[in-house]
Amino acid sequence: MSIKLTHIEKNFGPIKVLNDINIEIEEGDFLVLLGCSGCGKSTLLNCIAGLEQVTNGKVEIMGRDVTQLDPGKRNLAMVFQSYALYPTMTVARNISFALECQGVKKAEREKTVKQVAELLQITQLLDRKPSQLSGGQRQRVAIGRALVRDPDVYLLDEPMSNLDAKLRSQMRFELKELHRKLGRTFVLVTHDQIEAMSMATKVAVLDQGKVQQFGTPHQVYYEPQNKFVAEFVGLNKMNFLEGRFNGKDGEAQLSIGDYQASLANYQFANGQPSEGQSIIMGVRPESIYRSKTQLEGHQHLEVELPVTRSEMTGSDVQVWFELAGQIICARFRATKCPDIGAMTRLYIDLHMVSLFHSTSEVRL
Numbered sequence: 001m002s003i004k005l006t007h008i009e010k011n012f013g014p015i016k017v018l019n020d021i022n023i024e025i026e027e028g029d030f031l032v033l034l035g036c037s038g039c040g041k042s043t044l045l046n047c048i049a050g051l052e053q054v055t056n057g058k059v060e061i062m063g064r065d066v067t068q069l070d071p072g073k074r075n076l077a078m079v080f081q082s083y084a085l086y087p088t089m090t091v092a093r094n095i096s097f098a099l100e101c102q103g104v105k106k107a108e109r110e111k112t113v114k115q116v117a118e119l120l121q122i123t124q125l126l127d128r129k130p131s132q133l134s135g136g137q138r139q140r141v142a143i144g145r146a147l148v149r150d151p152d153v154y155l156l157d158e159p160m161s162n163l164d165a166k167l168r169s170q171m172r173f174e175l176k177e178l179h180r181k182l183g184r185t186f187v188l189v190t191h192d193q194i195e196a197m198s199m200a201t202k203v204a205v206l207d208q209g210k211v212q213q214f215g216t217p218h219q220v221y222y223e224p225q226n227k228f229v230a231e232f233v234g235l236n237k238m239n240f241l242e243g244r245f246n247g248k249d250g251e252a253q254l255s256i257g258d259y260q261a262s263l264a265n266y267q268f269a270n271g272q273p274s275e276g277q278s279i280i281m282g283v284r285p286e287s288i289y290r291s292k293t294q295l296e297g298h299q300h301l302e303v304e305l306p307v308t309r310s311e312m313t314g315s316d317v318q319v320w321f322e323l324a325g326q327i328i329c330a331r332f333r334a335t336k337c338p339d340i341g342a343m344t345r346l347y348i349d350l351h352m353v354s355l356f357h358s359t360s361e362v363r364l
Contacts (some may be wrong), residue, residue: 001063002027002153002185003048008057010043010209017043019209021057025202030179030186032196035206036232041189042157044206048187049155050074062152077146078155081162083138085130085145092117092126095144116144119178136167143178156188160195172198193235197221205229224354227280227361236285236318239328242358243281245273254281254355257324261301261350268355268364278358285318287352288330290345298351307344310337321346 001024008021018040025031033041046052048059050071059067066074085094093100095116096109104112117123120140130138139159146154156175160168176199179186190196196203197217205212205220205228213225224230230238243256245263252263252272261281273279289295305321317334320327321344330346338344355364 001025002029002061003031003187004058004060005044005048006058006060008044008047008059009055010040010047010052011055017209018047018054021209021211023204023211023214025185025187027062027185028183030176030188030199030201032200032203033187033189033206034191034193034196034203034233036191039206040209041191041206045155045157045187045189048153049076049078075152076155077149077151077153078157079139079142079146079159081158083130083142083162085138085141087130089129090126091122091128091130091133091141091144094130094141095148098145098149112148113144116147119147119181120144120174135163136171139163139171140174143175147178147182151184153185153187156186158189158191160190160192168192168195175199193233196233205233207232222352223363224282225363227282227356230282230354230356234284236329236331238282238284238354239288240356241281241283241323241326241328243279245275245277245279247272247275254279256281256326259301259303259324261348261353262299263350263355265299265351266353266355270364273364279364280356280358280361282354282356283328283348283352285329285331287349288328289347289349290332292347295347295349298349300350301348302345303348304343304345307338307340307342309340312337319344 003025005021005023008018010018021044033044035041043052047054050069054067058065061074092113096113099109099112117126120143122140125137160171163171172195200217203217203220204214207228213220213229220229220233241256243254246253246255254261254263303323305323308320308322310317310319315333317332317337318329319332319338320329357364
């Protein structure tokens, strides 16, 4: 086990920022702490690093209890959002400074810097100062400074938030490749959906100081454990339709107005709901089609609905419809936006839906 967090709590005075956090990270995992601003993800990263002392709980790294250890004794390396480079030092010395402080000989430092610079493709920048670098180059230098320490775990606190869209895409690829080559444990803090889904082997979704779900990107996206996760994760937000459970005729169904959606293939976690119980069905925009042929034989709900509004987003079009007094959004590949009010036949893939309790909002 690379990192084990047990019943972690962190209070700032009377305010509880982290509440009973329990996470186990295998060696070599790429964990992303995902959540909106103020959810506690950076505080949790700082607790792992030792920059914040936990109020309660236990932090273990590589089998060692490091809860009370200083940051320098945890064998971690951290990359900050602000890069935190020394402005008067060259790139080479910025990278090697930690080794210099440890008393590593000059020849060894130079060899290590050369290896790291080649890995990050910044060899030509070694004689420059930070002020002579672009944002992406500074980020590589900050990562290089972490790499030379050869730590057990790399901690990254929103390292790409200051980069433009093109550089962010490039850095995502480079960090993922770096993780693959090094085989070490990475922990990344972000609020960016694409970073979480494209880079992580495990995702911890946080809200109000609690882990709402911990699992693979696939589990978090397709099997959200509550309505918050379903709504938060994904660039195209999940649709939610309220209905009532109907199992009288021997087949589980959800009544949404005059429509009956079959739940025969849905795997309920704790048995079927009671007859007439109000529940919420979540369906993502990409699970709504205009043709049966795209459903791959899955059970579906066929409806014909009027368009309420639409938006072109390049090669895709997002279209909103009204179903039994509730608004849903679908995403299609299209060359033009449909007209407002136009009746459109839709097929909702019932194999891909999620059901939630209408009060507790937990997955059924």
